[in-house]
Amino acid sequence: MTGKPKGPAAPIRPLPTHRPYFDSTEVDAIAGVLESRWVGKGALTEEFEAAIRDIVGAKHVLSTSSGTAALHMALDALDLRPGDEVLVPSLTYAAPVTMIVVAGARPVFCDVREETFNIDVKDAIARATHRTRAIMPVHYGGLPCDMDAIVDLARPRGWTVIEDAAHAFGSSYRGRPVGSLSDLTCFSFDPIKNITCGTGGAICTDDDEVARRLLPLRNVGIDFGTWRRIGDDSPWHYHVVTHGWRYELHNLNAALGLAQLRRLDDYRARKHQIVRQYDEAFADLEAIALPHRDLDSTFPFSYVVRVTDGRRDRLMTHLKERQVDCTIQFHPNHMQPAFAEFRRPLPVTERLSREIVTLPLFFEMTDDDVALVIDAVRSFWSGA
Numbered sequence: 020m021t022g023k024p025k026g027p028a029a030p031i032r033p034l035p036t037h038r039p040y041f042d043s044t045e046v047d048a049i050a051g052v053l054e055s056r057w058v059g060k061g062a063l064t065e066e067f068e069a070a071i072r073d074i075v076g077a078k079h080v081l082s083t084s085s086g087t088a089a090l091h092m093a094l095d096a097l098d099l100r101p102g103d104e105v106l107v108p109s110l111t112y113a114a115p116v117t118m119i120v121v122a123g124a125r126p127v128f129c130d131v132r133e134e135t136f137n138i139d140v141k142d143a144i145a146r147a148t149h150r151t152r153a154i155m156p157v158h159y160g161g162l163p164c165d166m167d168a169i170v171d172l173a174r175p176r177g178w179t180v181i182e183d184a185a186h187a188f189g190s191s192y193r194g195r196p197v198g199s200l201s202d203l204t205c206f207s208f209d210p211i212k213n214i215t216c217g218t219g220g221a222i223c224t225d226d227d228e229v230a231r232r233l234l235p236l237r238n239v240g241i242d243f244g245t246w247r248r249i250g251d252d253s254p255w256h257y258h259v260v261t262h263g264w265r266y267e268l269h270n271l272n273a274a275l276g277l278a279q280l281r282r283l284d285d286y287r288a289r290k291h292q293i294v295r296q297y298d299e300a301f302a303d304l305e306a307i308a309l310p311h312r313d314l315d316s317t318f319p320f321s322y323v324v325r326v327t328d329g330r331r332d333r334l335m336t337h338l339k340e341r342q343v344d345c346t347i348q349f350h351p352n353h354m355q356p357a358f359a360e361f362r363r364p365l366p367v368t369e370r371l372s373r374e375i376v377t378l379p380l381f382f383e384m385t386d387d388d389v390a391l392v393i394d395a396v397r398s399f400w401s402g403a
């Protein structure tokens with residue numbers, strides 16, 4: 020496998036911010052599943068779980084139908100009561116916050132550090148109460164949070180750590196892969212994440228008891244282990260032991276994920292190249308502040324910069340006119356109408372939400388694409 024994709028015949032315009040990469044490997048993998056007629060959960064699902072287990076070094080990996088499903092199940096396994104609280108940064112996608120509410124708890128919004136966009140542990144400490152049950156750090160853009168500090172905070176207080184690692188599959192922290200760092204880690208394999216299953220996710224844990232409780236939640240509460248104990252000569256038996264959802268990863272999606280895993284190092288290497296080129300090209304722009312990157316431990320999901328001269332929105336219009344898509348990751352959750360009752364002032368998050376912009380970053384970008392983005396950004400301030 021070479022590090023370079025073949026590239027599309029014509030340039031992709033407008034240039035998207037994210038884009039999955041597929042070639043004949045994926046096409047063949049999907050065709051194989053269709054020919055087998057076994058498209059639902061099956062042998063490839065288990066193969067995919069084993070592959071993830073090898074990469075992240077967790078004892079148990081449960082694949083799921085999405086990252087949101089993974090978060091939902093992980094939170095549900097905590098048996099949260101009304102009034103229980105989960106610490107979560109506001110500067111994240113709506114999925115983790117919504118799942119906290121769906122699981123019956125209160126999201127307690129925390130501020131982030133302006134140089135990393137990751138949860139501010141000091142603010143989390145200040146927001147903790149006797150109702151705090153869990154903390155949900157999000158590895159923004161793929162950059163790992165300070166997990167030693169978070170685990171050291173959570174352990175003595177009896178909180179569960181649930182990492183929203185939707186952006187950070189393939190990242191590591193102090194030499195240890197994300198997925199092996201805390202109680203529970205949730206990954207997403209949606210179409211724009213570091214690798215994709217089309218839709219998919221996973222929960223990682225080293226805890227046998229937690230894994231045992233999670234299993235039936237994935238399949239409407241059915242425990243197949245029960246009939247396995249009865250004996251394989253009567254495999255038509257099953258027991259519904261609890262409530263649950265239909266959150267399984269299908270063979271069709273697992274086949275896609277397995278094909279993508281073979282390209283993990285190529286994906287990472289190309290994204291690193293592009294991030295370095297961008298950072299170099301923007302370093303001298305006074306109105307742009309680059310966040311802390313730590314590429315050695317990061318599988319970059321998005322490329323985000325801060326625009327500090329108050330002209331972020333005008334820059335975005337300028338980029339759009341030049342066929343360069345851009346977006347805002349994310350509109351803070353504490354400002355969203357659905358979470359109004361949990362609102363509190365979060366000064367850093369609110370300022371960042373006016374400054375951040377996400378630029379195109381994906382494996383298939385050509386050198387011309389990278390140059391187009393750099394020119395489009397620089398020309399905004401040079402007036403060219």
Ligand SMILES: *Cc1c(COP(=O)(O)O)cnc(C)c1O
Pocket residue numbers: 085086087088111112114115157183185186206207208209219220
């Ligand atoms: C994508 C994402 C999710 C949800 O994952 P899905 O697979 O799309 O359900 C959760 N959290 C964050 C931070 C995400 O970016």
